[in-house]
Amino acid sequence: MVDDIDTISETRPLPEPDPAELRRVPPEALPTIGHIGRYALKYVIGEGGLGTVYAAHDTLLSRLIAIKTLNVHLPAAEREQFDKLVLHEARASAGLNHTYIVTVHDAGTSEQGSYIAMELLKGRDLRHLMSMGWRPTPEQAALIVRRVADALSYAHHKGVIHRDIKPANIFMVGRTQPRVLDFGIARIRQVEALAQRDDDASRFQELIGGSPFYMAPELVRREQGDQRVDVYALGVVLYELLAGRRAFTGGSLDEIADAVLHQPVRPVHEVNPEVPRELSAIVAQAMHRDVSQRHRSARRLSHALRDWLDGIDGSRPVRSLGSEMAPRRSHRPALWRQPLVWLLAISFVGLVVALVGVFWPGGVRGGL
Numbered sequence: 001m002v003d004d005i006d007t008i009s010e011t012r013p014l015p016e017p018d019p020a021e022l023r024r025v026p027p028e029a030l031p032t033i034g035h036i037g038r039y040a041l042k043y044v045i046g047e048g049g050l051g052t053v054y055a056a057h058d059t060l061l062s063r064l065i066a067i068k069t070l071n072v073h074l075p076a077a078e079r080e081q082f083d084k085l086v087l088h089e090a091r092a093s094a095g096l097n098h099t100y101i102v103t104v105h106d107a108g109t110s111e112q113g114s115y116i117a118m119e120l121l122k123g124r125d126l127r128h129l130m131s132m133g134w135r136p137t138p139e140q141a142a143l144i145v146r147r148v149a150d151a152l153s154y155a156h157h158k159g160v161i162h163r164d165i166k167p168a169n170i171f172m173v174g175r176t177q178p179r180v181l182d183f184g185i186a187r188i189r190q191v192e193a194l195a196q197r198d199d200d201a202s203r204f205q206e207l208i209g210g211s212p213f214y215m216a217p218e219l220v221r222r223e224q225g226d227q228r229v230d231v232y233a234l235g236v237v238l239y240e241l242l243a244g245r246r247a248f249t250g251g252s253l254d255e256i257a258d259a260v261l262h263q264p265v266r267p268v269h270e271v272n273p274e275v276p277r278e279l280s281a282i283v284a285q286a287m288h289r290d291v292s293q294r295h296r297s298a299r300r301l302s303h304a305l306r307d308w309l310d311g312i313d314g315s316r317p318v319r320s321l322g323s324e325m326a327p328r329r330s331h332r333p334a335l336w337r338q339p340l341v342w343l344l345a346i347s348f349v350g351l352v353v354a355l356v357g358v359f360w361p362g363g364v365r366g367g368l
């Protein structure tokens with residue numbers, strides 16, 4: 001796990017890895033449980049909606065990677081089209097080179113189906129962390145989400161919309177270090193849903209391919225969404241991180257859709273009084289039902305969070321609870337804006353003046 005250097009006053013550490021994980025022999029030394037392409041599969045990391053994620057050994061480059069298989073059941077006639085789509089989406093996500101986005105190395109089709117090979121991350125995704133009872137501090141949640149917003153802004157400028165932002169797709173490798181997973185997967189899931197048109201879930205999935213809990217109202221209404229669907233979903237994720245529970249609930253897809261479209265949402269500072277009103281207002285704007293009232297872009301959302309973080313950093317002593325890898329920009333005010341620095345500087349000047357008074361030839365003479 002990456003060490004964090006603190007750029008904000010308070011962070012909560014991530015839970016320790018499972019003891020079983022720590023005892024695990026290096027994956028390259030483990031027996032191989034199967035092959036996909038040139039990759040030797042070592043163990044299952046987890047199951048998702050589309051397939052399985054494995055830790056694998058890249059025998060050619062001799063490195064560990066993660067393989068995500070896409071096990072879709074399609075008629076042979078649609079298979080070729082699907083494989084093309086996977087490669088197209090993988091190409092788009094492989095072109096995304098950003099600190100807060102997982103690196104995609106390779107994609108392909110094999111006898112076992114299509115797959116995506118990516119960087120093997122150490123840590124846990126936000127869904128997993130929250131299900132373990134982990135809660136970030138408001139500052140920590142704002143910084144994590146700000147970084148995801150930066151990653152999304154970068155992708156949007158390259159013409160890529162994620163469309164499936166949810167806690168399960170934000171992987172934490174340090175206490176404020178996110179990596180966005182699964183760019184392009186929403187489009188793939190959409191195609192799979194189209195092929196299985198009959199059931200209720202497929203009908204809903206084919207709208208966007210994403211999770212209904214984070215789906216923007218315009219998509220639920222079957223309108224065309226733009227990059228602001230990601231801003232909305234990220235707002236809903238921030239709500240959940242701060243509230244400790246989902247913004248919308250429902251026992252069926254219709255109930256969830258009704259909650260997303262019509263049910264009032266309790267402001268997050270009322271659910272969790274630890275959340276300052278200004279931060280709560282940013283969350284409410286990001287997840288505004290009316291797309292024209294939302295932050296216009298992921299960059300705008302990132303800036304709103306940055307300004308809020310800068311504001312609280314200036315008004316509170318910085319308490320070192322952790323550290324963070326290579327921050328791109330400090331969130332503390334400039335050195336000259338810190339009162340302690342001024343106090344030290346004035347004391348130093350005073351000391352110099354006093355010493356000059358004592359040791360200056362005139363001063364010494366005067367004392368004789």
Ligand SMILES: Nc1ncnc2c1ncn2[C@@H]1O[C@H](COP(=O)(O)OP(=O)(O)OP(=O)(O)O)[C@@H](O)[C@H]1O
Pocket residue numbers: 045046047048049050051052053066068102118119120121122124125128168169171181182185
């Ligand atoms: N590159 C990676 N490195 C390490 N773990 C990963 C990586 N990618 C995914 N995982 C983990 O593998 C598990 C399965 O991921 P997957 O993306 O398939 O699940 P999901 O997000 O719930 O489903 P879906 O993406 O289909 O909606 C999750 O626990 C996830 O955190």
Ligand SMILES: [Mg+2]
Pocket residue numbers: 048168169181182
């Ligand atoms: Mg996922």
